[in-house]
Amino acid sequence: MASIKVKNDGPASPRKRAANGAGAASMKAKPAAGEADKPPAKPKARTTGKGRPLTRIQREKQDIILEAALDVFSVYGFRGSTIDQIAEVAGMSKPNLLYYFPRKEDIHRRLISELLVTWLEPLRDIDADGDPIPEIRSYIRRKIEMARDFPRESRLFANEMLQGAPHIIDMIEVDLKNLVDEKAKVLEGWMDTGKIARTDPYHLIFSIWATTQHYADFDVQVRAVLGRDRGGEGRFEDAARYLEQLFMTGVLMPKKRA
Amino acid sequence: MASIKVKNDGPASPRKRAANGAGAASMKAKPAAGEADKPPAKPKARTTGKGRPLTRIQREKQDIILEAALDVFSVYGFRGSTIDQIAEVAGMSKPNLLYYFPRKEDIHRRLISELLVTWLEPLRDIDADGDPIPEIRSYIRRKIEMARDFPRESRLFANEMLQGAPHIIDMIEVDLKNLVDEKAKVLEGWMDTGKIARTDPYHLIFSIWATTQHYADFDVQVRAVLGRDRGGEGRFEDAARYLEQLFMTGVLMPKKRA
DNA sequence: AAGAATTTTGACCAGTTGGAAAAATGTTAG
DNA sequence: CTAACATTTTTCCAACTGGTCAAAATTCTT
Known part of the structure; x- marks a missing residue:
């Protein structure tokens, strides 16, 4: 009971559904998982916020990340959550996650602003x-x-x-x-x-x-x-x-x- | 706005009243600040949880700490709060704070259990x-x-x-x-x-x-x-x-x- | 005022954290 | 097949984290 090991402190650690392929991060209608994976088009990452159209693969990955981040942020808040934690829940490495969202804040911002609209x-x-x-x-x-x-x-x-x-x-x-x-x-x-x-x-x-x-x-x-x-x-x-x-x-x- | 410097991230950083002498940490009736400081008795710290009577000075210091910790924990939660932060709000050094509460968890536990009763x-x-x-x-x-x-x-x-x-x-x-x-x-x-x-x-x-x-x-x-x-x-x-x-x-x- | 006890401090540590760089591995259009 | 791009992994780092420790400063007792 007194064994807080710094990492994974609370009993309610979010590790439930880990990166379920097409996990929808926001509350929008789920994509009715049935469509076969079409060959991914040219992504051109690292410029997410610029003007590129954003391929389907990128969108899916981002959704997985956002889904995982929602798990974590919703429990521990921004400061109490770590990128490693989110990456683990999302089933990918931290640098890989940072490839899609260059900074922790970006993930949170996306989550929050999408939320506010639907909320x-x-x-x-x-x-x-x-x-x-x-x-x-x-x-x-x-x-x-x-x-x-x-x-x-x-x-x-x-x-x-x-x-x-x-x-x-x-x-x-x-x-x-x-x-x-x-x-x-x-x-x-x-x-x-x-x-x-x-x-x-x-x-x-x-x-x-x-x-x-x-x-x-x-x-x-x-x-x-x-x-x-x-x-x-x-x-x-x-x-x-x-x-x-x-x-x-x-x-x-x-x-x-x- | 995007200048999160890791330390002191949110705008709502708790730094309001810093260690106001006899700040009451819990919701118990304030001591009606008027009694002169009686000469403190023998403290004997480091054994807080044991059986010693706990001098008035120790109680005051602990109150200052608990007060500061309440400021911080109530905003950032347990994981999102740092000892340094609490120490700063309490107006003392981290090791000094740790002298009174050997671990972060101890402060939180005290706060929570006192809270539950009065709440x-x-x-x-x-x-x-x-x-x-x-x-x-x-x-x-x-x-x-x-x-x-x-x-x-x-x-x-x-x-x-x-x-x-x-x-x-x-x-x-x-x-x-x-x-x-x-x-x-x-x-x-x-x-x-x-x-x-x-x-x-x-x-x-x-x-x-x-x-x-x-x-x-x-x-x-x-x-x-x-x-x-x-x-x-x-x-x-x-x-x-x-x-x-x-x-x-x-x-x-x-x-x-x- | 001196000795004993307590409190405070500064230096330090190992593990974690957010993030950068670059190399390695796909993937795809031609 | 291969050049060009996209993705992933490995390695690394500096700052921050919770916490230790011994020395220094202060306070108390007598």
């Missing part, structure tokens, strides 16, 4: 012209599904936040703020028409983020507390049901009518 | 014989206050969770689970008597944790989104007010009666 999609999708309550309910549902299906992305984000969002603070302050401002206005509009209860739209959004992401970020705790019987896959369903009630009617005041 | 106090304090709704409301209020007053402790905890709670998994699985089980039963009892709405007690507790700790763990985000006008100290008051409404009546269904 906010559900919020962006809230339709001002839709039916208020169904819109919000489906938003909550989608966020819970993301916590279930993309916990690593959630943790990567959480790690970044805990550190003060050093790499994305400007995006947070501009893009995210603008988006939330916009949606807050939508919510206020709905409140004005009496379609939903009047409340603080910002804190409403915060509480949806908090409650849903909790199931990804604090997964260990959730499972431990729920125990063997209730900690299985069904926990997300239970959570969704509970959150429905929480946001719809609250969970403290007993029902007025029997 | 759960509010939950522990929920009184089965109290008035249900006030009990829960004051629980929520206390948790929000903790997020405001002890954000570093919250982040330290969050960091640990994100990594799979490697250092406290057994405490989580036993002590925490037992406590939550107990309080869940209390809640269920209240539901049985119709004092509060019937709902899932475990997820109710999760949602309180999530919503309150969010204001500490995702503080950067919260402040950025709220902007200059609303992101000030008042945000915790607003949050408390909002959460009150959320848990009491929900925030979606418009009020039945005008």
Whole structure:
């Protein structure tokens, strides 16, 4: 128990799925693994950021790396993760990995910026012209599904936040703020028409983020507390049901009518 | 922006209050800084864990270190933090720090175990014989206050969770689970008597944790989104007010009666 | 003030880390 | 087949890491 050997310190070392060929790093739809490997075209690496089209092979390798990096970064954060670790999970040598991403920061930046886009999609999708309550309910549902299906992305984000969002603070302050401002206005509009209860739209959004992401970020705790019987896959369903009630009617005041 | 010099990487480097004499490391009531320095008694260090009484000077130094370590660990996590960093924040040399805590892990362990005790106090304090709704409301209020007053402790905890709670998994699985089980039963009892709405007690507790700790763990985000006008100290008051409404009546269904 | 105990420091170490260079090994177009 | 390019591996390095140790400085006791 007291045998931290500097390398591979925590019990939760990410070494699960190692470099599964076409592992998708981001949350985009998986490529439906069935296409045969077409002979790779001219790559021309070392100029990744320049203008070259980027061959399929390169893209695949990068995906493997990003996938591995997500495993590692999402657990240990940027500073707590090492290139060696990522390389090992990705199943390649460190210099080979550095051939695709010249510096550690590059991998992280890619991960983070790709994340931010997809992470906010559900919020962006809230339709001002839709039916208020169904819109919000489906938003909550989608966020819970993301916590279930993309916990690593959630943790990567959480790690970044805990550190003060050093790499994305400007995006947070501009893009995210603008988006939330916009949606807050939508919510206020709905409140004005009496379609939903009047409340603080910002804190409403915060509480949806908090409650849903909790199931990804604090997964260990959730499972431990729920125990063997209730900690299985069904926990997300239970959570969704509970959150429905929480946001719809609250969970403290007993029902007025029997 | 791309000038990570390996040392001091993130913008949010903790270097705020450096070793303020009697900085209290844990959340216990501050010693009401007024007592004159009584002449320190015989310390006898290097045997910290043994049986010696531990002089006041030693306790003060350890507090300074723990305070600094909390600054650092809460941001970068265990692996992402370095002894040098902590020593610098604590305003002492690394060997000097190691004189008080022979290994990095020792500091972290102390921090974590002290944390766990106080962190759960509010939950522990929920009184089965109290008035249900006030009990829960004051629980929520206390948790929000903790997020405001002890954000570093919250982040330290969050960091640990994100990594799979490697250092406290057994405490989580036993002590925490037992406590939550107990309080869940209390809640269920209240539901049985119709004092509060019937709902899932475990997820109710999760949602309180999530919503309150969010204001500490995702503080950067919260402040950025709220902007200059609303992101000030008042945000915790607003949050408390909002959460009150959320848990009491929900925030979606418009009020039945005008 | 002297001796004893404690605290602090400076030098040092072995292992790790991010990364560079270049040689070695594919791969492919002609 | 071979030149030209892409990829991978080997070797290497300087800075950083957690930690040791003995000497020096300080503090305490008497």
